[in-house]
Amino acid sequence: xxxxxxxxxxxxxxxxxxxxxxxxxxxxxxxxxxxxxxxxxxxxxxxxxxxxxxxxxxxxxxxxxxxxxxxxxxxxxxxxxxxxxxxxxxxxxxxxxxxxxxxxxxxxxxxxxxxxxxxxxxxxxxxxxxxxxxxxxxxxxxxxxxxxxxxxxxxxxxxxxxxxxxxxxxxxxxxxxxxxxxxxxxxxxxxxxxxxxxxxxxxxxx
Amino acid sequence: xxxxxxxxxxxxxxxxxxxxxxxxxxxxxxxxxxxxxxxxxxxxxxxxxxxxxxxxxxxxxxxxxxxxxxxxxxxxxxxxxxxxxxxxxxxxxxxxxxxxxxxxxxxxxxx
Numbered sequence: 672x673x674x675x676x677x678x679x680x681x682x683x684x685x686x687x688x689x690x691x692x693x694x695x696x697x698x699x700x701x702x703x704x705x706x707x708x709x710x711x712x713x714x715x716x717x718x719x720x721x722x723x724x725x726x727x728x729x730x731x732x733x734x735x736x737x738x739x740x741x742x743x744x745x746x747x748x749x750x751x752x753x754x755x756x757x758x759x760x761x762x763x764x765x766x767x768x769x770x771x772x773x774x775x776x777x778x779x780x781x782x783x784x785x786x787x788x789x790x791x792x793x794x795x796x797x798x799x800x801x802x803x804x805x806x807x808x809x810x811x812x813x814x815x816x817x818x819x820x821x822x823x824x825x826x827x828x829x830x831x832x833x834x835x836x837x838x839x840x841x842x843x844x845x846x847x848x849x850x851x852x853x854x855x856x857x858x859x860x861x862x863x864x865x866x867x868x869x870x871x872x873x874x875x876x877x
Numbered sequence: 878x879x880x881x882x883x884x885x886x887x888x889x890x891x892x893x894x895x896x897x898x899x900x901x902x903x904x905x906x907x908x909x910x911x912x913x914x915x916x917x918x919x920x921x922x923x924x925x926x927x928x929x930x931x932x933x934x935x936x937x938x939x940x941x942x943x944x945x946x947x948x949x950x951x952x953x954x955x956x957x958x959x960x961x962x963x964x965x966x967x968x969x970x971x972x973x974x975x976x977x978x979x980x981x982x983x984x985x986x987x988x
Contacts, residue, residue, distance in 0.1 A: 685987065686955075687909070687986075688983050688984075688986040689986075690911075690961060690981075692983040693917065694917055697921075697968075703920055708916030710885055711920050873901060876891025
């Protein structure tokens with residue numbers, strides 16, 4: 672609110688003071704409370720925890736033959752896994768197909784219907800996945816949309832867009848991050864996010 | 878259908894000039910104050926203290942002002958500085974604070 676800060680270094684300090692000022696003022700007035708910000712952010716920051724898709728991807732990372740079978744016939748490969756809850760291959764899982772990211776190829780899954788998200792694998796869908804604007808833009812200008820998600824795909828890498836439908840529900844096998852050679856399958860599973868299995872993010876070593 | 882206000886609000890900005898920065902698919906904050914400003918704005922709109930569109934109009938205006946201010950010492954772009962300016966403006970417009978209150982608090986917080 673004041674212009675007494677002379678140097679660019681002070682911009683951070685000034686912004687921090689302004690944010691702190693308005694938050695504390697709103698708390699004092701009883702308009703928000705001390706935990707409000709954390710509650711809002713929890714909506715965006717909550718980790719999904721170990722979800723089924725992560726276990727499937729981690730298996731594919733450690734077992735190239737499983738990965739091949741997963742790409743060839745996802746429901747059959749998933750049925751091999753004994754540590755998944757029953758019904759994984761059923762319901763919305765039955766028409767699942769996997770596409771693998773790799774050298775020069777990045778896959779992005781979209782969905783032009785509302786009900787074709789592979790629920791058993793990925794858990795709850797992020798809201799934007801069902802947003803009509805996201806879907807139509809992702810089909811038309813996938814690189815621009817990925818950039819908006821904070822993912823710069825090199826121009827030499829081909830972006831393939833897969834449109835899920837009532838017949839086929841796609842998911843992405845992201846690339847195994849570098850530097851994870853010594854990790855166990857369950858440690859690897861913790862690196863897989865729902866976003867990476869939709870192709871709007873990559874899996875990173877933690 | 879999942880209709881959490883927080884998700885709706887952020888999704889509604891995608892594809893527009895005021896969409897928040899993301900890194901590898903998720904929202905990213907460079908510092909704690911950015912996170913606070915983000916959370917306070919969403920909470921106030923969610924709880925009905927102003928309409929989300931009122932805040933967005935101010936955010937788009939703040940971004941527009943920054944883009945038009947082509948001087949030799951235009952500061953580096955920081956999305957959440959515009960967000961903060963828009964949040965202050967929206968709070969003032971809706972009587973959630975007075976300019977004097979904000980100025981005094983900011984000075985105290987900076988001291």
